[in-house]
Amino acid sequence: MDGRIFNLLVESFPKMLVPCLKMTIPLTLISFGCSLVIALVLALVQVAEIPGLKQLARLYIWIFRGTPQIVQLYIIFYGLPSIGVMIDALPASIIALSLNAGAYNAETLRASIQAIPKGQTEAGYLTGLNFLQIMRKIVLPQASRIAFPQLFNSLISLVKTSSLASSVTVIEMFSVAKKIAGITFEPFILYCEAAVIYLMVCTILTLVQDVCEKRLNIAWS
Amino acid sequence: MIRVKNLHKSFGSNEVLKGIDFEVDNGEVIAVLGSSGSGKTTMLRCMSFLEKADQGEITFDEFHHDMVTISRRDIHKMRMHMGFVFQSFNLFANQTALENVTTGLTVARKIPKPQAQETAHEMLKKVGMEDRALYYPAQLSGGQQQRVAIARAIAANPRVVFFDEPTSALDPELTGEVLDVMKKLADEGTTMVIVTHEMQFARDVADKVVFMDGGSIIEQNGAKEFFESPQQERTLQFLRRSSKDYNYYI
Numbered sequence: 001m002d003g004r005i006f007n008l009l010v011e012s013f014p015k016m017l018v019p020c021l022k023m024t025i026p027l028t029l030i031s032f033g034c035s036l037v038i039a040l041v042l043a044l045v046q047v048a049e050i051p052g053l054k055q056l057a058r059l060y061i062w063i064f065r066g067t068p069q070i071v072q073l074y075i076i077f078y079g080l081p082s083i084g085v086m087i088d089a090l091p092a093s094i095i096a097l098s099l100n101a102g103a104y105n106a107e108t109l110r111a112s113i114q115a116i117p118k119g120q121t122e123a124g125y126l127t128g129l130n131f132l133q134i135m136r137k138i139v140l141p142q143a144s145r146i147a148f149p150q151l152f153n154s155l156i157s158l159v160k161t162s163s164l165a166s167s168v169t170v171i172e173m174f175s176v177a178k179k180i181a182g183i184t185f186e187p188f189i190l191y192c193e194a195a196v197i198y199l200m201v202c203t204i205l206t207l208v209q210d211v212c213e214k215r216l217n218i219a220w221s
Numbered sequence: 222m223i224r225v226k227n228l229h230k231s232f233g234s235n236e237v238l239k240g241i242d243f244e245v246d247n248g249e250v251i252a253v254l255g256s257s258g259s260g261k262t263t264m265l266r267c268m269s270f271l272e273k274a275d276q277g278e279i280t281f282d283e284f285h286h287d288m289v290t291i292s293r294r295d296i297h298k299m300r301m302h303m304g305f306v307f308q309s310f311n312l313f314a315n316q317t318a319l320e321n322v323t324t325g326l327t328v329a330r331k332i333p334k335p336q337a338q339e340t341a342h343e344m345l346k347k348v349g350m351e352d353r354a355l356y357y358p359a360q361l362s363g364g365q366q367q368r369v370a371i372a373r374a375i376a377a378n379p380r381v382v383f384f385d386e387p388t389s390a391l392d393p394e395l396t397g398e399v400l401d402v403m404k405k406l407a408d409e410g411t412t413m414v415i416v417t418h419e420m421q422f423a424r425d426v427a428d429k430v431v432f433m434d435g436g437s438i439i440e441q442n443g444a445k446e447f448f449e450s451p452q453q454e455r456t457l458q459f460l461r462r463s464s465k466d467y468n469y470y471i
Protein backbone atom coordinates (compact mmCIF):
# COMPACT_ATOMS: atom_id res chain seq x y z
CA MET A 1 0.00 0.00 0.00
CA ASP A 2 1.50 3.34 -0.87
CA GLY A 3 2.30 5.69 1.97
CA ARG A 4 -0.05 8.46 0.93
CA ILE A 5 -3.10 6.25 1.16
CA PHE A 6 -1.95 4.79 4.43
CA ASN A 7 -1.52 8.28 5.86
CA LEU A 8 -4.93 9.30 4.57
CA LEU A 9 -6.55 6.33 6.28
CA VAL A 10 -4.78 7.01 9.55
CA GLU A 11 -5.52 10.72 9.50
CA SER A 12 -9.16 10.41 8.52
CA PHE A 13 -9.99 7.59 10.90
CA PRO A 14 -10.29 9.71 14.08
CA LYS A 15 -12.02 12.45 12.09
CA MET A 16 -14.73 9.95 11.27
CA LEU A 17 -14.73 8.05 14.52
CA VAL A 18 -15.42 11.19 16.56
CA PRO A 19 -18.66 12.12 14.74
CA CYS A 20 -19.55 8.43 14.84
CA LEU A 21 -19.31 8.40 18.63
CA LYS A 22 -20.67 11.90 19.13
CA MET A 23 -23.44 11.90 16.55
CA THR A 24 -24.18 8.66 14.70
CA ILE A 25 -24.45 6.48 17.80
CA PRO A 26 -26.37 8.92 20.03
CA LEU A 27 -28.67 9.80 17.13
CA THR A 28 -29.33 6.09 16.61
CA LEU A 29 -29.91 5.29 20.27
CA ILE A 30 -32.15 8.29 20.95
CA SER A 31 -34.20 7.63 17.82
CA PHE A 32 -34.48 3.96 18.72
CA GLY A 33 -35.61 4.79 22.26
CA CYS A 34 -38.29 7.14 20.94
CA SER A 35 -39.35 4.59 18.35
CA LEU A 36 -39.92 2.01 21.10
CA VAL A 37 -42.22 4.37 22.97
CA ILE A 38 -44.15 5.08 19.77
CA ALA A 39 -44.25 1.37 18.95
CA LEU A 40 -45.51 0.42 22.40
CA VAL A 41 -48.35 2.93 22.24
CA LEU A 42 -49.31 1.89 18.70
CA ALA A 43 -49.19 -1.81 19.58
CA LEU A 44 -51.20 -1.46 22.80
CA VAL A 45 -53.84 0.68 21.16
CA GLN A 46 -54.32 -2.06 18.56
CA VAL A 47 -54.32 -4.95 21.02
CA ALA A 48 -56.77 -3.13 23.29
CA GLU A 49 -59.01 -2.62 20.25
CA ILE A 50 -59.75 0.97 21.22
CA PRO A 51 -62.16 2.13 18.54
CA GLY A 52 -60.88 5.09 16.54
CA LEU A 53 -57.38 4.94 17.98
CA LYS A 54 -56.85 1.50 16.50
CA GLN A 55 -57.71 2.76 13.00
CA LEU A 56 -55.47 5.77 13.57
CA ALA A 57 -52.59 3.45 14.46
CA ARG A 58 -53.16 1.42 11.30
CA LEU A 59 -53.20 4.62 9.24
CA TYR A 60 -49.94 5.77 10.82
CA ILE A 61 -48.23 2.45 10.15
CA TRP A 62 -49.55 2.35 6.61
CA ILE A 63 -48.14 5.80 5.84
CA PHE A 64 -44.74 5.36 7.47
CA ARG A 65 -44.11 1.92 6.06
CA GLY A 66 -45.35 2.91 2.63
CA THR A 67 -43.18 5.98 1.99
CA PRO A 68 -39.40 6.28 1.73
CA GLN A 69 -37.55 7.30 4.85
CA ILE A 70 -35.72 10.06 3.01
CA VAL A 71 -38.96 11.56 1.74
CA GLN A 72 -40.28 11.62 5.31
CA LEU A 73 -37.11 13.36 6.46
CA TYR A 74 -37.29 15.93 3.66
CA ILE A 75 -40.93 16.68 4.42
CA ILE A 76 -40.09 17.31 8.07
CA PHE A 77 -36.92 19.36 7.50
CA TYR A 78 -37.47 21.07 4.14
CA GLY A 79 -41.25 20.84 3.80
CA LEU A 80 -42.65 21.87 7.16
CA PRO A 81 -40.94 25.33 7.19
CA SER A 82 -43.07 26.35 4.23
CA ILE A 83 -46.14 25.93 6.41
CA GLY A 84 -44.41 27.74 9.25
CA VAL A 85 -42.99 24.85 11.25
CA MET A 86 -39.22 25.19 11.60
CA ILE A 87 -37.37 22.27 13.11
CA ASP A 88 -33.57 22.16 13.43
CA ALA A 89 -31.70 19.53 11.48
CA LEU A 90 -30.90 17.28 14.42
CA PRO A 91 -34.36 17.17 16.03
CA ALA A 92 -35.86 16.80 12.55
CA SER A 93 -33.65 13.77 11.97
CA ILE A 94 -34.52 12.26 15.34
CA ILE A 95 -38.22 12.79 14.66
CA ALA A 96 -38.05 11.27 11.18
CA LEU A 97 -36.01 8.25 12.26
CA SER A 98 -38.20 7.63 15.35
CA LEU A 99 -41.48 7.92 13.50
CA ASN A 100 -40.33 5.53 10.80
CA ALA A 101 -38.74 2.91 13.06
CA GLY A 102 -41.76 3.29 15.37
CA ALA A 103 -44.06 2.03 12.63
CA TYR A 104 -41.97 -1.08 12.02
CA ASN A 105 -41.36 -1.79 15.71
CA ALA A 106 -45.08 -1.41 16.39
CA GLU A 107 -45.76 -4.30 14.05
CA THR A 108 -43.07 -6.39 15.71
CA LEU A 109 -44.51 -5.71 19.16
CA ARG A 110 -48.09 -6.28 18.11
CA ALA A 111 -47.26 -9.64 16.57
CA SER A 112 -45.26 -10.65 19.65
CA ILE A 113 -48.07 -9.65 22.00
CA GLN A 114 -50.53 -11.63 19.93
CA ALA A 115 -48.24 -14.65 20.12
CA ILE A 116 -48.75 -14.89 23.89
CA PRO A 117 -51.54 -17.42 24.61
CA LYS A 118 -54.84 -15.62 25.16
CA GLY A 119 -55.58 -17.82 28.15
CA GLN A 120 -53.01 -15.96 30.21
CA THR A 121 -54.78 -12.68 29.55
CA GLU A 122 -58.10 -14.24 30.50
CA ALA A 123 -56.57 -15.65 33.66
CA GLY A 124 -55.19 -12.18 34.35
CA TYR A 125 -58.62 -10.59 34.10
CA LEU A 126 -60.07 -13.24 36.39
CA THR A 127 -57.39 -12.65 39.00
CA GLY A 128 -58.64 -9.07 39.09
CA LEU A 129 -56.00 -7.37 36.93
CA ASN A 130 -56.91 -4.68 34.41
CA PHE A 131 -55.64 -4.43 30.84
CA LEU A 132 -52.54 -2.37 31.58
CA GLN A 133 -51.59 -4.49 34.58
CA ILE A 134 -51.88 -7.64 32.47
CA MET A 135 -49.71 -6.09 29.79
CA ARG A 136 -47.08 -4.86 32.23
CA LYS A 137 -46.84 -7.91 34.47
CA ILE A 138 -47.63 -10.81 32.17
CA VAL A 139 -47.80 -10.17 28.45
CA LEU A 140 -45.06 -7.63 27.75
CA PRO A 141 -42.32 -9.46 29.66
CA GLN A 142 -43.01 -12.49 27.48
CA ALA A 143 -43.67 -10.58 24.27
CA SER A 144 -40.50 -8.54 24.57
CA ARG A 145 -38.50 -11.72 24.62
CA ILE A 146 -40.11 -12.81 21.38
CA ALA A 147 -39.72 -9.35 19.89
CA PHE A 148 -36.12 -8.96 20.97
CA PRO A 149 -34.28 -10.30 17.88
CA GLN A 150 -36.53 -8.36 15.52
CA LEU A 151 -36.20 -5.16 17.55
CA PHE A 152 -32.46 -5.56 17.56
CA ASN A 153 -32.60 -5.92 13.80
CA SER A 154 -34.38 -2.62 13.68
CA LEU A 155 -31.68 -1.04 15.88
CA ILE A 156 -28.90 -2.28 13.63
CA SER A 157 -30.77 -1.05 10.62
CA LEU A 158 -31.15 2.35 12.30
CA VAL A 159 -27.37 2.69 12.71
CA LYS A 160 -27.15 2.74 8.95
CA THR A 161 -30.28 4.76 8.19
CA SER A 162 -29.00 7.47 10.52
CA SER A 163 -26.61 8.39 7.69
CA LEU A 164 -29.60 9.98 5.97
CA ALA A 165 -29.28 12.79 8.49
CA SER A 166 -26.26 13.93 6.50
CA SER A 167 -28.67 14.96 3.76
CA VAL A 168 -30.29 17.54 6.05
CA THR A 169 -27.00 19.13 7.19
CA VAL A 170 -26.46 17.08 10.35
CA ILE A 171 -22.73 16.50 10.80
CA GLU A 172 -22.50 12.79 11.47
CA MET A 173 -20.01 10.21 10.35
CA PHE A 174 -21.08 9.88 6.74
CA SER A 175 -21.19 13.62 6.11
CA VAL A 176 -17.61 13.86 7.39
CA ALA A 177 -16.59 11.05 5.02
CA LYS A 178 -18.23 12.92 2.13
CA LYS A 179 -16.41 16.11 3.06
CA ILE A 180 -12.96 14.49 3.30
CA ALA A 181 -13.59 12.56 0.09
CA GLY A 182 -14.38 15.85 -1.65
CA ILE A 183 -11.21 17.52 -0.44
CA THR A 184 -8.82 14.62 -1.08
CA PHE A 185 -10.45 13.26 -4.26
CA GLU A 186 -10.29 9.76 -2.73
CA PRO A 187 -13.93 8.73 -2.55
CA PHE A 188 -13.19 5.01 -2.84
CA ILE A 189 -10.85 4.96 0.15
CA LEU A 190 -12.98 7.23 2.33
CA TYR A 191 -16.31 5.56 1.67
CA CYS A 192 -14.76 2.13 2.23
CA GLU A 193 -13.37 3.40 5.50
CA ALA A 194 -16.81 4.70 6.49
CA ALA A 195 -18.30 1.35 5.57
CA VAL A 196 -15.77 -0.43 7.80
CA ILE A 197 -16.63 1.79 10.77
CA TYR A 198 -20.37 1.13 10.28
CA LEU A 199 -19.54 -2.55 10.09
CA MET A 200 -17.58 -2.33 13.35
CA VAL A 201 -20.47 -0.66 15.15
CA CYS A 202 -22.93 -3.24 13.87
CA THR A 203 -20.59 -6.07 14.81
CA ILE A 204 -20.39 -4.81 18.37
CA LEU A 205 -24.19 -4.56 18.47
CA THR A 206 -24.49 -8.12 17.20
CA LEU A 207 -22.23 -9.32 19.99
CA VAL A 208 -24.36 -7.42 22.50
CA GLN A 209 -27.44 -9.08 21.02
CA ASP A 210 -25.94 -12.54 21.45
CA VAL A 211 -25.12 -11.91 25.10
CA CYS A 212 -28.59 -10.50 25.78
CA GLU A 213 -30.34 -13.37 24.07
CA LYS A 214 -28.40 -15.91 26.07
CA ARG A 215 -29.37 -14.12 29.27
CA LEU A 216 -33.01 -13.89 28.23
CA ASN A 217 -33.19 -17.58 27.52
CA ILE A 218 -32.09 -18.62 30.98
CA ALA A 219 -35.10 -17.52 33.01
CA TRP A 220 -38.54 -19.16 33.18
CA SER A 221 -37.58 -22.60 32.00
CA MET B 222 -75.68 -16.04 46.06
CA ILE B 223 -75.43 -16.10 42.26
CA ARG B 224 -78.48 -16.17 40.13
CA VAL B 225 -78.35 -15.99 36.34
CA LYS B 226 -81.60 -15.44 34.49
CA ASN B 227 -82.47 -16.13 30.89
CA LEU B 228 -78.91 -16.27 29.61
CA HIS B 229 -78.65 -16.38 25.81
CA LYS B 230 -75.52 -16.63 23.72
CA SER B 231 -74.95 -17.30 20.03
CA PHE B 232 -71.77 -17.55 18.00
CA GLY B 233 -72.89 -16.32 14.62
CA SER B 234 -75.95 -18.35 13.73
CA ASN B 235 -75.05 -21.08 16.23
CA GLU B 236 -77.26 -20.60 19.28
CA VAL B 237 -75.16 -22.06 22.08
CA LEU B 238 -77.10 -21.00 25.18
CA LYS B 239 -80.87 -20.94 24.85
CA GLY B 240 -82.08 -19.19 27.95
CA ILE B 241 -80.24 -20.58 30.95
CA ASP B 242 -81.51 -20.07 34.49
CA PHE B 243 -78.89 -21.00 36.98
CA GLU B 244 -78.51 -20.56 40.70
CA VAL B 245 -75.71 -21.14 43.16
CA ASP B 246 -76.14 -20.93 46.91
CA ASN B 247 -73.48 -20.06 49.38
CA GLY B 248 -71.29 -23.05 50.25
CA GLU B 249 -72.79 -25.18 47.52
CA VAL B 250 -70.78 -27.40 45.19
CA ILE B 251 -72.47 -27.72 41.82
CA ALA B 252 -71.35 -30.14 39.15
CA VAL B 253 -72.28 -29.19 35.60
CA LEU B 254 -72.54 -32.20 33.32
CA GLY B 255 -73.41 -32.53 29.67
CA SER B 256 -72.07 -33.87 26.44
CA SER B 257 -69.47 -32.08 24.38
CA GLY B 258 -70.77 -28.92 22.75
CA SER B 259 -73.74 -28.57 25.08
CA GLY B 260 -72.57 -25.11 26.18
CA LYS B 261 -71.01 -25.77 29.60
CA THR B 262 -67.84 -23.80 28.97
CA THR B 263 -69.77 -21.01 27.32
CA MET B 264 -72.03 -20.72 30.35
CA LEU B 265 -69.06 -20.35 32.73
CA ARG B 266 -67.38 -17.89 30.38
CA CYS B 267 -70.51 -15.75 30.17
CA MET B 268 -70.89 -15.75 33.95
CA SER B 269 -67.33 -14.55 34.33
CA PHE B 270 -67.68 -12.15 31.39
CA LEU B 271 -64.94 -13.68 29.27
CA GLU B 272 -67.71 -13.99 26.72
CA LYS B 273 -70.34 -11.32 26.25
CA ALA B 274 -73.87 -12.66 26.64
CA ASP B 275 -76.54 -11.70 24.10
CA GLN B 276 -79.18 -11.52 26.79
CA GLY B 277 -79.40 -12.25 30.48
CA GLU B 278 -79.27 -10.88 33.99
CA ILE B 279 -76.95 -11.73 36.80
CA THR B 280 -77.33 -11.24 40.52
CA PHE B 281 -74.25 -11.85 42.60
CA ASP B 282 -74.85 -10.96 46.25
CA GLU B 283 -75.08 -7.15 46.30
CA PHE B 284 -74.47 -6.85 42.55
CA HIS B 285 -77.31 -6.92 40.09
CA HIS B 286 -76.63 -6.32 36.42
CA ASP B 287 -77.89 -6.80 32.92
CA MET B 288 -75.24 -9.03 31.35
CA VAL B 289 -75.32 -7.15 28.05
CA THR B 290 -75.09 -3.55 29.19
CA ILE B 291 -72.84 -4.12 32.21
CA SER B 292 -69.84 -1.77 32.32
CA ARG B 293 -66.21 -2.83 32.47
CA ARG B 294 -65.98 -1.31 35.90
CA ASP B 295 -68.84 -3.42 37.24
CA ILE B 296 -67.39 -6.52 35.61
CA HIS B 297 -64.12 -5.81 37.38
CA LYS B 298 -65.87 -5.38 40.73
CA MET B 299 -67.62 -8.74 40.39
CA ARG B 300 -64.51 -10.54 39.21
CA MET B 301 -62.72 -9.45 42.36
CA HIS B 302 -64.93 -12.02 44.09
CA MET B 303 -64.63 -14.81 41.55
CA GLY B 304 -61.98 -17.44 40.98
CA PHE B 305 -61.61 -19.37 37.74
CA VAL B 306 -59.71 -22.56 37.00
CA PHE B 307 -59.19 -23.34 33.32
CA GLN B 308 -58.89 -26.66 31.57
CA SER B 309 -55.50 -25.55 30.22
CA PHE B 310 -54.22 -24.04 33.51
CA ASN B 311 -53.21 -20.72 31.92
CA LEU B 312 -50.51 -19.96 34.45
CA PHE B 313 -48.49 -16.80 33.81
CA ALA B 314 -45.45 -18.31 32.09
CA ASN B 315 -43.05 -15.56 33.16
CA GLN B 316 -43.85 -15.91 36.85
CA THR B 317 -42.96 -18.51 39.44
CA ALA B 318 -45.67 -20.51 41.16
CA LEU B 319 -45.45 -18.08 44.08
CA GLU B 320 -45.69 -15.01 41.85
CA ASN B 321 -48.64 -16.53 40.01
CA VAL B 322 -50.47 -16.58 43.31
CA THR B 323 -49.30 -13.19 44.64
CA THR B 324 -49.87 -11.09 41.51
CA GLY B 325 -53.64 -10.94 42.00
CA LEU B 326 -53.08 -9.88 45.59
CA THR B 327 -50.32 -7.29 45.19
CA VAL B 328 -51.16 -5.83 41.79
CA ALA B 329 -54.94 -6.08 41.66
CA ARG B 330 -55.73 -5.72 45.36
CA LYS B 331 -52.78 -3.66 46.54
CA ILE B 332 -52.03 -6.00 49.42
CA PRO B 333 -48.48 -5.41 50.75
CA LYS B 334 -45.98 -7.91 49.39
CA PRO B 335 -44.97 -9.64 52.65
CA GLN B 336 -48.60 -10.24 53.56
CA ALA B 337 -49.41 -11.43 50.02
CA GLN B 338 -46.50 -13.85 50.07
CA GLU B 339 -47.61 -15.24 53.38
CA THR B 340 -51.07 -15.85 51.96
CA ALA B 341 -49.57 -17.34 48.79
CA HIS B 342 -47.42 -19.78 50.73
CA GLU B 343 -50.46 -20.81 52.71
CA MET B 344 -52.41 -21.42 49.49
CA LEU B 345 -49.57 -23.36 47.89
CA LYS B 346 -49.37 -25.45 51.01
CA LYS B 347 -53.07 -26.16 50.81
CA VAL B 348 -52.64 -27.55 47.29
CA GLY B 349 -49.46 -29.38 48.23
CA MET B 350 -47.16 -27.20 46.16
CA GLU B 351 -45.21 -25.26 48.78
CA ASP B 352 -41.96 -27.02 47.87
CA ARG B 353 -42.35 -25.84 44.26
CA ALA B 354 -43.02 -22.18 45.08
CA LEU B 355 -40.04 -20.93 43.10
CA TYR B 356 -40.56 -23.11 40.02
CA TYR B 357 -41.74 -21.67 36.73
CA PRO B 358 -44.81 -23.23 35.07
CA ALA B 359 -42.63 -24.84 32.39
CA GLN B 360 -40.83 -26.73 35.16
CA LEU B 361 -44.03 -28.25 36.58
CA SER B 362 -46.11 -31.23 35.52
CA GLY B 363 -49.67 -30.68 34.35
CA GLY B 364 -51.14 -31.75 37.67
CA GLN B 365 -48.77 -29.47 39.54
CA GLN B 366 -49.59 -26.56 37.25
CA GLN B 367 -53.28 -27.10 37.81
CA ARG B 368 -52.79 -27.16 41.58
CA VAL B 369 -50.91 -23.85 41.39
CA ALA B 370 -53.74 -22.51 39.24
CA ILE B 371 -56.19 -23.54 41.95
CA ALA B 372 -54.03 -21.80 44.58
CA ARG B 373 -54.10 -18.68 42.40
CA ALA B 374 -57.89 -18.88 42.00
CA ILE B 375 -58.58 -19.16 45.74
CA ALA B 376 -55.86 -16.79 46.99
CA ALA B 377 -58.05 -13.72 47.22
CA ASN B 378 -60.71 -15.66 49.09
CA PRO B 379 -63.33 -15.46 46.32
CA ARG B 380 -66.99 -16.07 47.06
CA VAL B 381 -67.24 -18.57 44.22
CA VAL B 382 -64.75 -20.58 42.17
CA PHE B 383 -65.57 -21.78 38.66
CA PHE B 384 -63.80 -24.86 37.35
CA ASP B 385 -63.93 -25.70 33.64
CA GLU B 386 -62.94 -29.35 33.24
CA PRO B 387 -59.92 -28.91 35.50
CA THR B 388 -58.65 -32.44 34.93
CA SER B 389 -59.43 -33.00 31.25
CA ALA B 390 -55.94 -32.06 30.11
CA LEU B 391 -54.30 -34.39 32.62
CA ASP B 392 -53.13 -37.98 32.54
CA PRO B 393 -55.27 -40.27 34.66
CA GLU B 394 -52.50 -40.53 37.31
CA LEU B 395 -52.39 -36.75 37.68
CA THR B 396 -56.16 -36.36 37.78
CA GLY B 397 -56.38 -37.74 41.29
CA GLU B 398 -54.07 -35.18 42.87
CA VAL B 399 -56.14 -32.31 41.47
CA LEU B 400 -59.47 -33.88 42.43
CA ASP B 401 -58.16 -34.42 45.97
CA VAL B 402 -57.40 -30.71 46.26
CA MET B 403 -60.86 -29.83 44.99
CA LYS B 404 -62.49 -32.24 47.39
CA LYS B 405 -60.61 -30.55 50.21
CA LEU B 406 -61.87 -27.13 49.12
CA ALA B 407 -65.40 -28.50 48.96
CA ASP B 408 -65.09 -29.87 52.48
CA GLU B 409 -63.93 -26.46 53.69
CA GLY B 410 -67.16 -24.97 52.42
CA THR B 411 -65.86 -23.26 49.27
CA THR B 412 -68.65 -22.41 46.85
CA MET B 413 -67.78 -24.14 43.60
CA VAL B 414 -69.24 -24.59 40.14
CA ILE B 415 -67.47 -27.46 38.44
CA VAL B 416 -67.83 -28.46 34.82
CA THR B 417 -66.55 -32.01 34.73
CA HIS B 418 -66.67 -35.36 33.02
CA GLU B 419 -65.57 -37.11 36.23
CA MET B 420 -68.83 -38.81 37.15
CA GLN B 421 -67.54 -40.47 40.26
CA PHE B 422 -66.17 -37.19 41.54
CA ALA B 423 -69.42 -35.36 40.83
CA ARG B 424 -71.32 -38.05 42.65
CA ASP B 425 -69.04 -37.93 45.68
CA VAL B 426 -68.41 -34.22 46.03
CA ALA B 427 -71.26 -32.24 44.46
CA ASP B 428 -74.31 -31.17 46.39
CA LYS B 429 -76.23 -30.54 43.23
CA VAL B 430 -75.89 -31.63 39.62
CA VAL B 431 -76.92 -29.56 36.64
CA PHE B 432 -77.29 -31.36 33.35
CA MET B 433 -77.02 -29.41 30.11
CA ASP B 434 -78.02 -30.52 26.67
CA GLY B 435 -78.14 -28.51 23.46
CA GLY B 436 -77.73 -25.17 25.19
CA SER B 437 -80.36 -25.68 27.88
CA ILE B 438 -80.37 -27.02 31.38
CA ILE B 439 -82.70 -29.97 31.05
CA GLU B 440 -82.38 -31.43 34.51
CA GLN B 441 -81.03 -30.42 37.90
CA ASN B 442 -81.26 -32.19 41.17
CA GLY B 443 -79.41 -33.15 44.33
CA ALA B 444 -76.39 -35.25 43.39
CA LYS B 445 -77.74 -38.44 44.90
CA GLU B 446 -81.15 -38.06 43.31
CA PHE B 447 -79.63 -37.06 40.00
CA PHE B 448 -77.57 -40.19 39.68
CA GLU B 449 -80.03 -42.57 41.27
CA SER B 450 -83.20 -41.45 39.61
CA PRO B 451 -82.64 -39.32 36.52
CA GLN B 452 -85.92 -37.87 35.31
CA GLN B 453 -85.17 -37.35 31.65
CA GLU B 454 -84.54 -39.98 29.04
CA ARG B 455 -81.67 -37.83 27.70
CA THR B 456 -80.00 -37.77 31.12
CA LEU B 457 -80.21 -41.50 31.47
CA GLN B 458 -78.68 -41.97 28.02
CA PHE B 459 -75.85 -39.61 28.92
CA LEU B 460 -75.15 -41.35 32.22
CA ARG B 461 -75.15 -44.76 30.55
CA ARG B 462 -72.75 -43.57 27.92
CA SER B 463 -70.36 -41.74 30.20
CA SER B 464 -69.86 -44.46 32.75
CA LYS B 465 -70.01 -47.95 31.37
CA ASP B 466 -70.88 -49.44 34.72
CA TYR B 467 -73.61 -46.89 35.43
CA ASN B 468 -76.25 -49.57 35.61
CA TYR B 469 -74.50 -51.11 38.59
CA TYR B 470 -74.79 -47.88 40.57
CA ILE B 471 -78.54 -47.96 40.63
Ligand SMILES: Nc1ncnc2c1ncn2[C@@H]1O[C@H](COP(=O)(O)OP(=O)(O)OP(=O)(O)O)[C@@H](O)[C@H]1O
Nearest residue numbers: 232235237255256257258259260261262263264386
Ligand atom coordinates in the same frame (compact mmCIF):
# COMPACT_ATOMS: atom_id res chain seq x y z
N1 LIG C 1 -65.40 -18.70 20.50
C1 LIG C 1 -66.30 -19.44 19.83
N2 LIG C 1 -66.64 -19.13 18.56
C2 LIG C 1 -67.55 -19.86 17.88
N3 LIG C 1 -68.19 -20.93 18.39
C3 LIG C 1 -67.90 -21.29 19.64
C4 LIG C 1 -66.94 -20.59 20.43
N4 LIG C 1 -66.85 -21.17 21.64
C5 LIG C 1 -67.72 -22.21 21.60
N5 LIG C 1 -68.36 -22.30 20.41
C6 LIG C 1 -69.38 -23.30 20.03
O1 LIG C 1 -70.33 -23.30 21.05
C7 LIG C 1 -70.81 -24.63 21.28
C8 LIG C 1 -70.68 -24.94 22.76
O2 LIG C 1 -69.32 -24.93 23.13
P1 LIG C 1 -68.84 -25.12 24.63
O3 LIG C 1 -67.37 -25.00 24.60
O4 LIG C 1 -69.59 -24.20 25.52
O5 LIG C 1 -69.27 -26.61 24.92
P2 LIG C 1 -68.90 -27.52 26.14
O6 LIG C 1 -70.20 -28.00 26.71
O7 LIG C 1 -67.99 -26.83 27.06
O8 LIG C 1 -68.17 -28.74 25.45
P3 LIG C 1 -66.90 -29.61 25.92
O9 LIG C 1 -67.43 -30.65 26.87
O10 LIG C 1 -66.40 -30.23 24.66
O11 LIG C 1 -65.92 -28.67 26.55
C9 LIG C 1 -69.99 -25.54 20.40
O12 LIG C 1 -70.79 -25.86 19.29
C10 LIG C 1 -68.82 -24.69 19.97
O13 LIG C 1 -68.42 -25.02 18.68
Ligand SMILES: [Mg+2]
Nearest residue numbers: 261262263386
Ligand atom coordinates in the same frame (compact mmCIF):
# COMPACT_ATOMS: atom_id res chain seq x y z
MG1 LIG D 1 -65.95 -27.07 27.58
